[in-house]
Amino acid sequence: MNQSVIKALGLLDLFSKEQKELTLSAIAEKSGMTKPTVFRLLTSLEVCGFLTKIKNNNQDVRYRLGLKLLDLGNLVAEALELRAVALPLMKKLCADIDEVVHLAILDQDKAVYIEKVETNQAVRLYTRIGKRSELYVGSGPKLLLSYLPRAERQELIKNMTFKKLTEHTIDNASVLEEEIRQIREQGYAVSYGEQDDGTIGISYPIYDFKNEVVAALNVSGPETRIKEKLVGSVKEKTRETALRISEELGYSRV
Template structure:
């Protein structure tokens, strides 16, 4: 456990009171730490964007919360709203098809499963809320990668080690590029035995009011239960559910006319 990081982050708590700007001396007094130590911690927080300072005079320098906290806070609020909006629809979808339904988002260079509704079957997949996955494995992670800007895709793919979990796991960038093109062409993603043998995953994008893909709605189950006809029904219902969640998040379907104007559908 890094005590310096803990000490630095605890300094942010002093800005939760009525006074939104604090001097070095005030923070040192509140923290009961030497001024040089506090100055070093404040400088680190400032470099990271967690704090900013106003220099009125050489002697009057005051610190206040930085915009990085606003950025992070907005992300947390978006995720909370996403889960709140998606969960009732996920439950309905699970009730209709009786297979596990997941909500997957991008976090840095990984995908994270932030919500799950489990089926009533005795045989279930071993997934959990909080699970992280590489972006080349599974229908949800691949879909999130596919809808990123090209430059961001390439940056993330340069870091990938392509570890094989099964013989069906994507093993190189060339294959992954082809898969990304297929996902964007079809509008959905499928995974067949990529994480676990004899399993299938189907994912559709969830979009927000800015038309940005903010999550993947994923249904997964054993191959024995998701035969071709059943899989077709699951794709249809998953697509409908993803569209409903997107609309609740403010997404409005639109098409570009020949004139260049956008027409709502």
């Protein structure tokens, strides 16, 4: 565990509604650390955008929380809103098809599953909220990657280290690029045993009010059970549910 990171982030908790600005001396006193240590940590937080330094004069230098925290707070708020809107419709979809339903978003170079509705089936997949997945594995992560701007997508692919989880896992950039082309062309993603052998997953994009893809709605299950459903009701109902969630987020097809 990195103690310097813990100490630096702990300094952010010293700010409040009553004390929006603090001097170096005040922060050192409140934290119980020496001024040189506090100054070093504050400088790192300032460089990262978590703090802003206000210098009225050489004797009056204060710190306040930076706009980077606002950006991060907005991302959290958007994710919470997305979950609140999506969950009732995910529950209905799960009840209709009796397969596990996931909601995934992009977090830097990974996909993160932020919501899940479990099936009543005796045989089910082990997944959990908070699971992080590489963007080349599974229908949801691949879909999120596919709808990124081209330059951003190519940069992520260039930095990928491919690792085989099963014999069906994509293991090179050229195959992934072809898969992305197909996903964008057909408007959804499918995976066959890429994360776990004998499973199938299908994902559709969820759009926000700016008509940008903000999440992937995923349905997955054992191949023996879902294969026949996939070409029928599962595929269509997943598409319809993703569209309804998008519309509730302000998406317009026009």
